[in-house]
Amino acid sequence: MVRRVRIYWSRYPRRALVSALIACALTVAAAVGVAYAFQSIPNNSTTLTNNSVNAVSSYTFAQGRTQNGETMSSSSVTFPPNTDISAVVAANCTGSWGSGTSSITKSGTTVNITWGTPCPANTNFSFTIANVRNPSEPGSYVASMTLVSNVESRSLNSAAYALVANATAPSVGAVTLGASAEGVVSTYTVPVTVGAQGRLEASATPGGVATPNKIYITFNPAYALPGSPAASDITVNGVTLSVAPTVSGQQVTIPIPSTVSIPANGTATVVFRASFGLTNPAAGSYTLTASTSAETGTGTSPSYTITAG
Numbered sequence: 001m002v003r004r005v006r007i008y009w010s011r012y013p014r015r016a017l018v019s020a021l022i023a024c025a026l027t028v029a030a031a032v033g034v035a036y037a038f039q040s041i042p043n044n045s046t047t048l049t050n051n052s053v054n055a056v057s058s059y060t061f062a063q064g065r066t067q068n069g070e071t072m073s074s075s076s077v078t079f080p081p082n083t084d085i086s087a088v089v090a091a092n093c094t095g096s097w098g099s100g101t102s103s104i105t106k107s108g109t110t111v112n113i114t115w116g117t118p119c120p121a122n123t124n125f126s127f128t129i130a131n132v133r134n135p136s137e138p139g140s141y142v143a144s145m146t147l148v149s150n151v152e153s154r155s156l157n158s159a160a161y162a163l164v165a166n167a168t169a170p171s172v173g174a175v176t177l178g179a180s181a182e183g184v185v186s187t188y189t190v191p192v193t194v195g196a197q198g199r200l201e202a203s204a205t206p207g208g209v210a211t212p213n214k215i216y217i218t219f220n221p222a223y224a225l226p227g228s229p230a231a232s233d234i235t236v237n238g239v240t241l242s243v244a245p246t247v248s249g250q251q252v253t254i255p256i257p258s259t260v261s262i263p264a265n266g267t268a269t270v271v272f273r274a275s276f277g278l279t280n281p282a283a284g285s286y287t288l289t290a291s292t293s294a295e296t297g298t299g300t301s302p303s304y305t306i307t308a309g
Helices: 002-011 013-032
Strands: 045-048 056-065 072-078 091-095 098-107 110-119 124-133 139-141 144-149 153-157 161-163 188-193 214-218 234-236 246-248 251-255 267-272 284-286 289-292 304-306
Touching: 045 161, 072 124, 091 110, 110 124, 188 214, 188 289, 214 267, 234 251
Parallel strands: none
Antiparallel strands: 045 056, 056 124, 072 110, 072 144, 091 098, 091 124, 098 110, 139 161, 144 153, 188 267, 214 251, 214 289, 234 267, 246 251, 284 304
């Protein structure tokens, strides 16, 4: 046997050297374990403590598992646009080895995490980021992530999470008409004040699509509403709509203009210009109602009067 090996080495020295190196590598790998990259885990999930739009929530990402010879020391999470991370001050990393608070830095909607205790090999891990204010528009969202270990840096997406509207209602202030006589085309000014979780923006991206919040104003059945109004027919806080409103029955859907932001407990002043074509109905007392895509409850205006012509 030894003689055959010597003959093989003498005839095929390069081939014999490669075979020897491969055998050595396999032996070392078997002894110390081969370092593999992160693998996703079956219960990959994103859990929120509050899934209402505009609510402050903790996000827990159960995202992966380290492999042989691999330890993880840092990660980052980029939340979707319209998410507010200004109040985030720490992140908590958890696994079978224990848990600990980690240091963070922030930029835009990204939280960069340096783990206080690195996640060891062959361990499922998750991390929690608290004090995140959810986006303002209902729908399905995904955060993007980067996981960094001594083996690799991997970019991936979180499991999708759903946000729902609040059941609260905005309040509606006194409606102001440019002309109050019946049968006259008039402007209408409608102040809509949102609640503590009623923030309205144009920058949310449910399903990855930019989707502005909406205000819904419903008129009395005595009104005849136009079928296809133009964006220029309505303003919100003095800004002309970026997208045309739509009309369904007696309800007008008003997308928030791209440069307008209505903060929590703030007021959106909606003005229907004369070009919208609201003709005053018969003389009498009327009200209108309002809701938003962030607050589905209905607020009712004080009564306003149409006078006889």
